[in-house]
Amino acid sequence: xxxxxxxxxxxxxxxxxxxxxxSIQTIRLDRMELGIPELRERLKVMAExxxxxxxxxxxxxxxxxxxxxxxDRSGISIxxxxxxxxxxxxxxxxxxxxxxxxxxxxIAVINEEVALTATxxxxxxxxxxxxxKVVAKAYVRSVSGERNKAKVEVFSYVGDDLVxxxxxxxxxxxxxxxxxxxxxxxxxxH
Amino acid sequence: xxxxxxxxxxxxxxxxxxxxxxSIQTIRLDRMELGIPELRERLKVMAExxxxxxxxxxxxxxxxxxxxxxxDRSGISIxxxxxxxxxxxxxxxxxxxxxxxxxxxxIAVINEEVALTATxxxxxxxxxxxxxKVVAKAYVRSVSGERNKAKVEVFSYVGDDLVxxxxxxxxxxxxxxxxxxxxxxxxxxH
DNA sequence: ACTACAATTAGTACCTGGTTCTAATACGAG
DNA sequence: CTCGTATTAGAACCAGGTACTAATTGTAGT
Numbered sequence: 001x002x003x004x005x006x007x008x009x010x011x012x013x014x015x016x017x018x019x020x021x022x023s024i025q026t027i028r029l030d031r032m033e034l035g036i037p038e039l040r041e042r043l044k045v046m047a048e049x050x051x052x053x054x055x056x057x058x059x060x061x062x063x064x065x066x067x068x069x070x071x072d073r074s075g076i077s078i079x080x081x082x083x084x085x086x087x088x089x090x091x092x093x094x095x096x097x098x099x100x101x102x103x104x105x106x107i108a109v110i111n112e113e114v115a116l117t118a119t120x121x122x123x124x125x126x127x128x129x130x131x132x133k134v135v136a137k138a139y140v141r142s143v144s145g146e147r148n149k150a151k152v153e154v155f156s157y158v159g160d161d162l163v164x165x166x167x168x169x170x171x172x173x174x175x176x177x178x179x180x181x182x183x184x185x186x187x188x189x190h
Numbered sequence: 191x192x193x194x195x196x197x198x199x200x201x202x203x204x205x206x207x208x209x210x211x212x213s214i215q216t217i218r219l220d221r222m223e224l225g226i227p228e229l230r231e232r233l234k235v236m237a238e239x240x241x242x243x244x245x246x247x248x249x250x251x252x253x254x255x256x257x258x259x260x261x262d263r264s265g266i267s268i269x270x271x272x273x274x275x276x277x278x279x280x281x282x283x284x285x286x287x288x289x290x291x292x293x294x295x296x297i298a299v300i301n302e303e304v305a306l307t308a309t310x311x312x313x314x315x316x317x318x319x320x321x322x323k324v325v326a327k328a329y330v331r332s333v334s335g336e337r338n339k340a341k342v343e344v345f346s347y348v349g350d351d352l353v354x355x356x357x358x359x360x361x362x363x364x365x366x367x368x369x370x371x372x373x374x375x376x377x378x379x380h
Numbered sequence: 381a382c383t384a385c386a387a388t389t390a391g392t393a394c395c396t397g398g399t400t401c402t403a404a405t406a407c408g409a410g
Numbered sequence: 411c412t413c414g415t416a417t418t419a420g421a422a423c424c425a426g427g428t429a430c431t432a433a434t435t436g437t438a439g440t
Contacts, residue, residue, distance in 0.1 A: 009241065010234075012397065023418045028399080038398055040230060040425090044200075046237035051199065063286070095307045096253070096290035103285050116317070117285045122310040202426065213389045218428085228427055230396090 001027070002034050009042050063100040064136065071111035072150075075138045077101060086130045093128040098156060098164050105138045106152040106168040115170050118149065122166040132158045148172045191217070192224050199232050253290040254326060261301035262340075265328045267291060276320045283318040288346060288354050295328045296342040296358040305360050308339065312356040322348045338362045 004019060005011060011019075013027045020027070031038075037045075064079030079101040081093045099122055107115045128134060134156050141151040149171050156164035194209060195201060201209075203217045210217070221228075227235075254269030269291040271283045289312055297305045318324060324346050331341040339361050346354035 010237070014397080025418055025420095026416080029417080032399095040233070040397070043230070043233045043237040046240045047199075047233040050236045050240040090304070092306075094290075095293050095310070096286050099289050099293075099310070100284075100286035103289075114280070116282075117314050119314065120285070120289070120310070120312045122312070124307050124309065127306070204426080215389055215391095216387080219388085222428095230426070 001030055002036065005036055005042075009046065010039070012039050063097070063104045064134070066105065066108055069109060071109065072140050072143060073109075074140065075105050075109040077105045077108075077136050077138075079134045079136065081128055081130055081132050081134065083130065091130040093130075093132075093134075095122075095124055098122075098124065098128060098134065099166075101134060101136050102138070102154040102156055102164060102166045103168065105136050106154055106166075106170055109138045109140055109152060110150055110170050110172055112172040115172055118169045118171050120166060120168050122164065124164055125162050128158055128163050134158055134163065136164075143172075191220055192226065195226055195232075199236065200229070202229050253287065253294045254324070256295065256298055259299060261299065262330050262333060263299070264330065265295050265299040267295045267298075267326050267328075269324045269326065271318055271320055271322050271324065273320065281320040283320075283322075283324075285312075285314055288312075288314065288318060288324065289356075291324060291326050292328070292344040292346060292354060292356045293358065295326050296344055296356075296360055299328045299330055299342060300340055300360050300362055302362040305362055308359045308361050310356060310358050312354065314354055315352050318348055318353050324348055324353065326354075333362075 001016065001020060004016065013024050013031070016027045017024050036042075064077035066075060066077045068074075068076040079097070081097070085097045086093050099120070102122070103117055103120060107117065135158075136154055136156040138152050138154045141153050143150045149169055152168045152170055154164070154166045154168065155162060156166075191206065191210065194206065203214050203221070206217045207214050226232075254267035256265060256267045258264075258266040269287070271287070275287045276283050289310070292312070293307055293310060297307065325348075326344055326346040328342050328344045331343050333340045339359055342358045342360055344354070344356045344358065345352060346356075
């Protein structure tokens with residue numbers, strides 16, 4: 001039963017009686033047993049998720065969890081590879097998620113209201129698999145005030161293994177025009 | 191009233207009577223008038239949104255829609271920048287989505303059972319905004335059979351404007367070991 | 381002041397999708 | 411056959427409504 005509800009959380013107890021050919025009381029007893037809340041409660045929880053998501057969208061503007069940040073110096077973030085980040089056929093992480101973590105961290109580490117990625121140079125050293133935790137370390141290598149750009153180097157590890165190595169050039173200006181990729185108001189400045 | 195509900199969609203008619211100091215019938219008449227559904231309906235709609243989001247995740251194993259593909263030669267994909275792809279504060283596309291489109295296309299264009307990104311070199315030429323359609327064009331520049339790797343160059347445009355330019359090195363082998371990023375069974379080979 | 385009309389409020393019946401509780405029935409093991 | 415568990419039935423109750431009818435209040439026009 002848990003499977004059916006998981007697959008279609010919108011199912012009512014009534015509908016379950018028809019699928020499982022048991023009485024509605026059995027459905028409800030089992031649901032109690034399994035700790036599965038009633039339909040409305042399920043909907044409410046899902047609704048709260050979307051609502052939180054919408055409200056907290058700025059939070060995942062950084063992909064991965066930033067656990068250390070020294071502005072204009074270095075930063076560390078952790079990103080766990082889950083089902084939604086891998087190719088289904090071989091459970092290997094899709095490159096753009098690893099890129100996203102590194103890119104987000106490179107932007108977060110820059111001490112500026114709006115920071116934009118200008119170029120990125122990424123080397124995928126080895127595959128990352130489902131369930132692995134990727135620790136990305138970013139180091140600001142140079143900050144050239146006149147030209148408003150910073151070079152950031154990022155190393156991503158799984159345990160001791162280097163999995164990704166990247167160089168980013170980040171524009172620090174708030175001006176629009178020649179560079180791409182969004183600005184960023186980060187979590188570390190309040 | 192519409193404002194209160196918009197701000198807190200989880201409010202019941204009862205709670206509204208207390209906030210607006212009118213009877214519950216007035217609340218309900220007004221809600222009818224404004225075409226605002228009852229609490230449970232609102233929750234259900236929100237729940238369906240989250241559910242759709244989760245369900246459609248596997249679909250984007252190739253980011254963007256591939257509209258032309260000549261294996262080992264070139265490919266074109268289109269990717270529309272939607273709300274979920276941009277920074278909320280300035281509506282500029284997050285870099286990793288543009289990367290993802292280019293990377294996906296670079297892999298798709300390789301005529302191999304499993305293709306993996308080894309390195310990527312990306313330049314973000316200009317910002318891409320909400321609602322813009324990004325057309326990525328990939329060209330296979332070299333295919334060195336002995337070393338099992340291919341160089342792919344990708345140009346992404348919005349209209350006539352070049353927005354992203356990237357060089358990818360893709361491993362064509364099925365062997366594991368030194369390269370990262372998942373294999374890929376693409377839509378074009380069945 | 382009286383009337384007409386809209387807005388507001390009250391009240392009742394009914395609905396869905398449940399919970400909670402008590403009680404009856406079926407079913408298999410010892 | 412009896413004990414214990416699983417299943418089913420049934421009734422009362424609840425939240426958060428819809429749908430409908432009717433009374434009350436307010437207010438503007440003449």
